[in-house]
Amino acid sequence: MKTKSFYSVPEVVAHLKTGQPTLFHSSQTSTVIPFENLSGLNGETVLGNLSTIKGHLEMLKDGNLKVTGFVTWKEAKEFCLGHGREIMTSPTEELAGVLAGIATSCTGERSFGFKNLRSQIVEVNYLDHDGEEKKLLADKKLECGIDLSSYQKDFNHYKNFKNAPYPRLEFETDLMTGTEGQLGVITSAVLKTVEHFPETYVFMLLPRWEENFEPHLEIYHAVQNFRNEIRACEFIDSNSLSYLPAEKNPGNNQDVIFLEIKKDNFESIYENLLSTLTLINEEHIFEMNASKCRDLRVSVPRAIFEVNSRMGVTKKGTDVQVGEDKFRELLSFYRELAKKGVPYNLFGHFGDAHLHFNFMPTPDKNDFCNEQLETLYAKVLEWKGSPFAEHGIGLLKRKFIAPFYAETEKSVFRALKKQFDPKGQFFPEGFMTC
Numbered sequence: 001m002k003t004k005s006f007y008s009v010p011e012v013v014a015h016l017k018t019g020q021p022t023l024f025h026s027s028q029t030s031t032v033i034p035f036e037n038l039s040g041l042n043g044e045t046v047l048g049n050l051s052t053i054k055g056h057l058e059m060l061k062d063g064n065l066k067v068t069g070f071v072t073w074k075e076a077k078e079f080c081l082g083h084g085r086e087i088m089t090s091p092t093e094e095l096a097g098v099l100a101g102i103a104t105s106c107t108g109e110r111s112f113g114f115k116n117l118r119s120q121i122v123e124v125n126y127l128d129h130d131g132e133e134k135k136l137l138a139d140k141k142l143e144c145g146i147d148l149s150s151y152q153k154d155f156n157h158y159k160n161f162k163n164a165p166y167p168r169l170e171f172e173t174d175l176m177t178g179t180e181g182q183l184g185v186i187t188s189a190v191l192k193t194v195e196h197f198p199e200t201y202v203f204m205l206l207p208r209w210e211e212n213f214e215p216h217l218e219i220y221h222a223v224q225n226f227r228n229e230i231r232a233c234e235f236i237d238s239n240s241l242s243y244l245p246a247e248k249n250p251g252n253n254q255d256v257i258f259l260e261i262k263k264d265n266f267e268s269i270y271e272n273l274l275s276t277l278t279l280i281n282e283e284h285i286f287e288m289n290a291s292k293c294r295d296l297r298v299s300v301p302r303a304i305f306e307v308n309s310r311m312g313v314t315k316k317g318t319d320v321q322v323g324e325d326k327f328r329e330l331l332s333f334y335r336e337l338a339k340k341g342v343p344y345n346l347f348g349h350f351g352d353a354h355l356h357f358n359f360m361p362t363p364d365k366n367d368f369c370n371e372q373l374e375t376l377y378a379k380v381l382e383w384k385g386s387p388f389a390e391h392g393i394g395l396l397k398r399k400f401i402a403p404f405y406a407e408t409e410k411s412v413f414r415a416l417k418k419q420f421d422p423k424g425q426f427f428p429e430g431f432m433t434c
């Protein structure tokens with residue numbers, strides 16, 4: 001595999017002019033591209049590193065943030081806080097690149113209160129197949145000479161999902177959002193930010209979802225009317241928490257749901273929401289400060305990763321979001337998967353009916369788990385849910401996403417690739433090549 005690191009935009013331009021097929025990458029935190037084993041790429045494809053391009057951040061007069069080059073979410077967050085502002089997307093993996101986040105249409109905890117990254121993008125600049133820099137605006141309808149009317153009709157069903165099974169393609173910036181680098185290289189972007197207010201976290205201890213998820217569902221329904229006051233509504237089950245040392249585990253063989261709220265909203269959330277819950281005991285509700293909560297949040301995936309590495313386990317994870325009417329069915333389905341005799345855990349973005357169920361199989365159970373996940377994706381298709389609402393398709397999910405594309409989607413992908421990638425140089429193994 002040929003690899004190349006770029007240190008400036010002109011170097012990328014020169015490379016694009018050669019027309020070599022390239023998988024450009026940033027931090028390589030994608031969970032759907034196995035960077036450690038890229039046997040799924042054509043032998044000719046170059047692995048092009050963009051994380052070596054020096055980043056720059058600028059707070060514009062209108063409070064929007066301009067991101068140029070390689071900048072991580074952590075850096076962007078800290079920079080904004082230094083200006084009394086906040087970015088509205090917060091993926092759990094803070095070392096991922098912001099521009100890569102546009103390419104993957106990345107989401108995070110705060111999508112509950114602030115919607116998806118798509119709605120926070122103002123402008124995107126990218127290099128096209130000739131290495132020419134082009135500007136895309138979020139308030140301009142996408143006009144590319146391709147008939148998108150049937151495609152958008154299909155997309156319409158998913159408009160309130162974090163990510164549909166395919167990109168939106170309604171406004172200019174959608175060309176680079178969630179298209180996973182298959183139409184160009186993103187060089188800079190402008191994102192909306194909001195004024196910073198101190199936050200706090202409300203934790204609720206719950207019975208294990210495998211035994212009783214009624215209290216969980218009561219919270220899910222209750223929080224829907226508080227999207228203006230609650231920024232995140234997250235879930236970590238007892239299995240995920242069991243990886244932590246006892247002193248860090250807030251529960252005792254219990255699940256937790258926690259809410260991120262502005263400190264100033266605490267009283268009103270308590271009065272109007274928490275005190276109305278009938279299935280949760282008041283003594284199981286408590287407050288946690290931001291830094292302790294952040295520590296807990298990052299400790300769980302790290303602890304799971306460490307244990308897996310030691311045991312030779314490769315996680316088989318899901319990234320499913322369903323509509324409100326199907327959430328109970330999704331939980332019931334996960335409950336059946338939990339009975340299959342393979343260790344598992346469940347966590348995710350509960351308020352958005354978007355959960356990551358993970359099998360933790362020893363290598364001899366890998367095929368069995370893949371078969372189980374295929375039955376799940378068949379159900380998600382039937383429920384008209386979104387199978388990969390956050391982490392994208394990459395290489396690993398291509399097989400599973402295929403049934404979600406009708407001829408309408410495939411013909412639009414083909415037309416876009418022909419127009420924007422005539423030499424087939426942008427991640428030719430991606431989902432748009434069909």
Ligand SMILES: Cc1cc2nc3c(=O)[nH]c(=O)nc-3n(C[C@H](O)[C@H](O)[C@H](O)COP(=O)(O)OP(=O)(O)OC[C@H]3O[C@@H](n4cnc5c(N)ncnc54)[C@H](O)[C@@H]3O)c2cc1C
Nearest residue numbers: 025026027028029030091092096097100103106107181186
């Ligand atoms: C522990 C953990 C937690 C995670 N949590 C979240 C989460 O909360 N939310 C979420 O959405 N994801 C999450 N992810 C997945 C991952 O972090 C995101 O998909 C992220 O956007 C990838 O960024 P990256 O910089 O690592 O990109 P890479 O992995 O390097 O690349 C990802 C894709 O983006 C394309 N790309 C990268 N840079 C550019 C560019 N400049 N122009 C065009 N295309 C480009 C690549 O071609 C590739 O298709 C998590 C991953 C891990 C390991």
